[in-house]
Amino acid sequence: MAGEMSAVGSFILALLLAGYLGQQYLPPPKPKVVGLDLGTTFCSVGVFHAGTGEVEVIGDEEGRKSLPSVVSFTATGIHVGHDVQDLVDSNPQNTIYDAKRFIGKVFEPDVLISESARYPFQVTNNNGSAEFLITTNQTFTVSPEFIGSQLLLKMRKMAEKHLGVPIHKAVISVPAEFDEMQRNYTIRAANMAGLDVLRVINEPTAAAMAYGLHKVDVFNVLVVDLGGGTLDVSLLNKQGGMFLTRAMAGNNKLGGQDFSQRLFQYATERVRQQYGVAPSLKEDIHRLRQAVEEVKLNLTVESKMLLRVPLRVLTQGPRGPVEEPVVFQEPISRELFEELNTDLFQKILTPIKTVLEEGQLSKEDVDEIVLVGGSTRIPRIRQLIAQYFGKEPNTSVDPDLAVVTGVAIQAGIMGGSWPLQVSAMEIPNRHLRKMNFS
Incomplete structure (x- = not known):
């Protein structure tokens, strides 16, 4: 009987050793x-x-x-x-x-x-x-x-x-x-x-x-x-x-697209002020939107960015509308971006206050604040949340x-x-x- 137990023990030990060696030296299986x-x-x-x-x-x-x-x-x-x-x-x-x-x-x-x-x-x-x-x-x-x-x-x-x-x-x-x-x-x-x-x-x-x-x-x-x-x-x-x-x-109507739209509207108005006409060609609007989105993303780490985009504005010539190639340039600061979106950023606190009230908790009772989604990278949004709770989010x-x-x-x-x-x-x-x- 003792011999049988010893054999079983040796077998189990061999299996464990084989498993350990397999993990150390064999490539792990591919995730499926x-x-x-x-x-x-x-x-x-x-x-x-x-x-x-x-x-x-x-x-x-x-x-x-x-x-x-x-x-x-x-x-x-x-x-x-x-x-x-x-x-x-x-x-x-x-x-x-x-x-x-x-x-x-x-x-x-x-x-x-x-x-x-x-x-x-x-x-x-x-x-x-x-x-x-x-x-x-x-x-x-x-x-x-x-x-x-x-x-x-x-x-x-x-x-x-x-x-x-x-x-x-x-x-x-x-x-x-x-x-x-x-x-x-x-x-x-x-x-x-x-x-x-x-x-x-x-x-x-x-x-x-x-x-x-x-x-x-x-x-x-x-x-x-x-x-x-x-x-x-x-x-x-x-x-x-x-x-x-x-x-x-x-x-369900608040997000990064809305923040970009505010900046896009500002840029469109600046184009109109500089050239007398807002961008109207589909390609120009697309380029301007892309440039605005890139500036918004970069402002999460930079305090100031230059919005620079080639456009073809329609100006009135002697024989009718004429496409004039221009390069629109406009400095955009993080401060300006925050100012354009002040009211939208403040709206973020409304559902936060609601879930605490519904959950019957005070803000001091929250152990961890977890941020999800690319728009939570925006420094002002993180600052607002940290100020409200009195501690930094994770x-x-x-x-x-x-x-x-x-x-x-x-x-x-x-x-x-x-x-x-x-x-x-x-x-x-x-x-x-x-x-x-x-």
């Missing part, structure tokens, strides 16, 4: 479950690497780790992400963005008309569901989940090319306020892209995981998610390894990639990757409602 952040404005794909325990957010051929959530239809095919940027102004009626706002939602006719009024493309009503009307060499409609599927397919192919293995399984994030139908339609979009969704995780929970809050001693976490088009604020309560969303509020993670990082960790958990991670479970809060301000 990806984490997907299908954002309103940008989307990303990430993986958790076994062995190293590191998260990698996968970039495209040029190393860009965020893909614009835009799909354009032309007579030659379907264009996705960065390939669409030059088509936004030249093919606006067939270029679809913000599809996530419509996915899985049932609209009253007047509400859908109101929601779609802000877009250059046509939104139609199919028994309460939104569809987008496309006219190229033929006329047809596409659903929001089809738009989502094209973005997810693009990211799946990026991951497969980078990893060198086929990808069929994924974990995907959704806004905390998404109901069952919106979550199911998001899963449907993934299925259309050839992906089996192993878990759907709330974006605020994913962000908290990216910051490692599922493994440390915190209780109340405030997640401020300010992207290109929307502001979402969530108050999470951690109970053991589980997160409960206590309150949500936001503004900025240890890239806000653009916080959600996809957390989703990738969850994908590693679902794929059984080593080293094992502590899983962050979510406690469903069926009675939760989101307060929206605009």
